[in-house]
Amino acid sequence: MTDIKIDYDNIDVPDIMKQIQAKAASLPKKPLPPKKTEPPSKPASQLPEPEQLPMVLPKWRRILLKLMKPFSPLIKLLILPVHHDLMQTVHNLYHVNKRLDYFNTKIEQSLIKLSGELYSTSERLDLKIDMVNERQDQISLRLEDLDKTMEYVKTLHSLCHNIVVELTKLKIEEERTKVKIRIMEKDFEFLNRKERALEKKAF
Amino acid sequence: MKVAFVVQRYGKEVMGGSELHCRLVAERLAATGHDCTVYTTTAKDYVTWKNEYPAGETILSGALIKRFRVDKERDIDSFNKYSDWIFANKHSREHEIEWMERQGPCCPDLLEAIGKEEQDYDLFIFFTYLYYNTYWGLKKVKGKKALVPTAHNEPALYLDIMQEVFSAPQAFVFNTEAEKTMLNRQFTFKGKYSDIVGVGVDIPADKKELVFSRKYGIERPYILYAGRIEPGKGCQELIDYFLLYNQDNPGMKLVLIGKLLMDLPSYPDIRYLGFVPPEDKNAAMRHALVTIHSSYLESLCMAAQESLVVRTPILVQGKTEPLKQHCLKGNCGLWYSSSKEFALALSLFRRDNRLRKIMGENGYQYIQQNYSWEKIIDKYRKLFGFLKS
Numbered sequence A: 001m002t003d004i005k006i007d008y009d010n011i012d013v014p015d016i017m018k019q020i021q022a023k024a025a026s027l028p029k030k031p032l033p034p035k036k037t038e039p040p041s042k043p044a045s046q047l048p049e050p051e052q053l054p055m056v057l058p059k060w061r062r063i064l065l066k067l068m069k070p071f072s073p074l075i076k077l078l079i080l081p082v083h084h085d086l087m088q089t090v091h092n093l094y095h096v097n098k099r100l101d102y103f104n105t106k107i108e109q110s111l112i113k114l115s116g117e118l119y120s121t122s123e124r125l126d127l128k129i130d131m132v133n134e135r136q137d138q139i140s141l142r143l144e145d146l147d148k149t150m151e152y153v154k155t156l157h158s159l160c161h162n163i164v165v166e167l168t169k170l171k172i173e174e175e176r177t178k179v180k181i182r183i184m185e186k187d188f189e190f191l192n193r194k195e196r197a198l199e200k201k202a203f
Numbered sequence B: 001m002k003v004a005f006v007v008q009r010y011g012k013e014v015m016g017g018s019e020l021h022c023r024l025v026a027e028r029l030a031a032t033g034h035d036c037t038v039y040t041t042t043a044k045d046y047v048t049w050k051n052e053y054p055a056g057e058t059i060l061s062g063a064l065i066k067r068f069r070v071d072k073e074r075d076i077d078s079f080n081k082y083s084d085w086i087f088a089n090k091h092s093r094e095h096e097i098e099w100m101e102r103q104g105p106c107c108p109d110l111l112e113a114i115g116k117e118e119q120d121y122d123l124f125i126f127f128t129y130l131y132y133n134t135y136w137g138l139k140k141v142k143g144k145k146a147l148v149p150t151a152h153n154e155p156a157l158y159l160d161i162m163q164e165v166f167s168a169p170q171a172f173v174f175n176t177e178a179e180k181t182m183l184n185r186q187f188t189f190k191g192k193y194s195d196i197v198g199v200g201v202d203i204p205a206d207k208k209e210l211v212f213s214r215k216y217g218i219e220r221p222y223i224l225y226a227g228r229i230e231p232g233k234g235c236q237e238l239i240d241y242f243l244l245y246n247q248d249n250p251g252m253k254l255v256l257i258g259k260l261l262m263d264l265p266s267y268p269d270i271r272y273l274g275f276v277p278p279e280d281k282n283a284a285m286r287h288a289l290v291t292i293h294s295s296y297l298e299s300l301c302m303a304a305q306e307s308l309v310v311r312t313p314i315l316v317q318g319k320t321e322p323l324k325q326h327c328l329k330g331n332c333g334l335w336y337s338s339s340k341e342f343a344l345a346l347s348l349f350r351r352d353n354r355l356r357k358i359m360g361e362n363g364y365q366y367i368q369q370n371y372s373w374e375k376i377i378d379k380y381r382k383l384f385g386f387l388k389s
Helices: A014-028 A057-077 A083-202 B017-031 B076-089 B093-103 B108-119 B132-140 B161-167 B177-186 B214-217 B234-249 B280-289 B303-310 B321-330 B341-352 B352-372 B373-388
Strands: B004-005 B035-041 B058-059 B065-070 B124-126 B145-146 B172-173 B193-197 B222-226 B253-257 B270-274 B291-293 B314-317 B333-336
Touching: A014 B017, A014 B321, A014 B333, A014 B341, A083 B214, A083 B270, B004 B017, B004 B132, B017 B035, B017 B124, B017 B145, B017 B314, B017 B373, B035 B108, B035 B132, B065 B108, B076 B093, B093 B132, B108 B132, B124 B132, B124 B373, B132 B145, B132 B161, B145 B222, B161 B172, B161 B177, B172 B177, B172 B222, B172 B373, B177 B193, B177 B321, B214 B280, B222 B234, B222 B280, B222 B303, B234 B253, B234 B341, B253 B280, B280 B303, B280 B314, B291 B303, B303 B314, B303 B321, B303 B352, B314 B321, B314 B341, B321 B333, B321 B352, B333 B341, B341 B352
Parallel strands: B004 B035, B004 B124, B035 B065, B124 B145, B145 B172, B172 B193, B222 B253, B222 B291, B253 B270, B291 B314, B314 B333
Antiparallel strands: B058 B065
8 A cells, every 4th residue: 555655735536546546456356255254163063072182182181171071062152153143143232232222211311301392382382371361351351342332432423413403403493583584674674664654744 | 486396205204315405405495585385295215105294284494395195106026127128128108108107106186286386486496307296297387497307327317208307497406517417418408507506514513522432332443334225325335345355454344324225244343323313423424434435326425425524535436427526526535446446445544544634624625615505505596596587
């Protein structure tokens, strides 16, 4: 990798890629790895038993092997892929457990938050209901006032009507009186003239 | 502006690339005062289009969502068989219409609603060229319409009916220059408005505390893949390359985050974390040696943007042009086309921390300059201005 030259003050991606591609072309092709994770291991039947080992073993080793014989199934278990799988599963389970704990905590937190929100929403709703009830009372009072006002208006209307009628009658009466006065004035004038004529005749 | 979006799926739980793209754009535009309505289906799963959301209207982050039921679920096996046949054999237009029908999500109610309510909107924006509602919806809408193709080089792009899809809109919103170039080979955009826009990225708060490693029991160095874990996204190849690399360079871990859609080999150095909260994902990205983007089919790759915004360089699939463009334009990552190139690039990042830091900083600057939300919204404003005129 050391032969890839980079100008850090002026990074040139195409140039870096060219160097990578040239280097990749010079490398030998590698096969893809196997898909399974099992480590390469011999089947249990192929593992040599302590008895089958050559007799040239030193004494301390033979004693050690004899001492360990009761534990041979456990040792086999540790050597075989079962152990590897077991460790892997334990590892996976550990992480799953951690994630489950995390989700549990999250769910609990969300539930607490949700119940808090629900409580405050219901409180807000109660307040709103009280306000609405109060408003309804006020509205019914206003409606009563409105009914009264309407009655007053009706009365005022009929009063106005009566006044107009009376005023019209009075106007007619006035006209009649005016005519009578004019007739009386004329009568008076005639009587005056009669009076003057009679006076002339008399004196 | 009254903007209507048409997209195959929509919702908080829907994490697909173009669907999330649509949601982020709609929400941001709604936040800037536009009246945004989304026409979508009740489906959550893109494989079956099974009706899962309730039909009707809901509001999510300021955008009104109108969901319509999907007429029939997709039989993926039969669809795949039909696709294999149609892509390999001579066929008629009727066969292609049949293919579109099988592709789905078939939603005649959605199309009817678009037709009825078209007058209520200033313009329509369709997301993803590939689906039934886009094909028929573009025909239904007579007024102003734009298409966000989110296309990558795939066989469906070469069907004859796609000419109808790409000739209908007056405007196009591409994710990358590479996407536009690729589409330009097949379709003509002469006299039409087009812009490279993409989607914005939020810059996460800079947390110094390293809790991710402790929480998930992962020690550095590790490389991270975030997204759908499936062979179609190049994940099998990634795992093979990683195992080859680890034979000669032990001590590295591969961390996978997202929905698992394939079998993973049980190597202790490959760790699958499932779905993690966004802050954990950001922390995982921030502390990764590099993030890997192995997909062959990408038009933008939001995961790469998220990685660059936390100053972690990217190592991407060399055969995916939009991903390569990120590396080249931002000087913020490398690519691989073989296991040897993968190993060499990874070794370089592992050995050369200075290069990694410089590339991380370059990536951050690249995102700030090209994919900040202000820039994205500004580009959409220009698009609206064009369509209004």
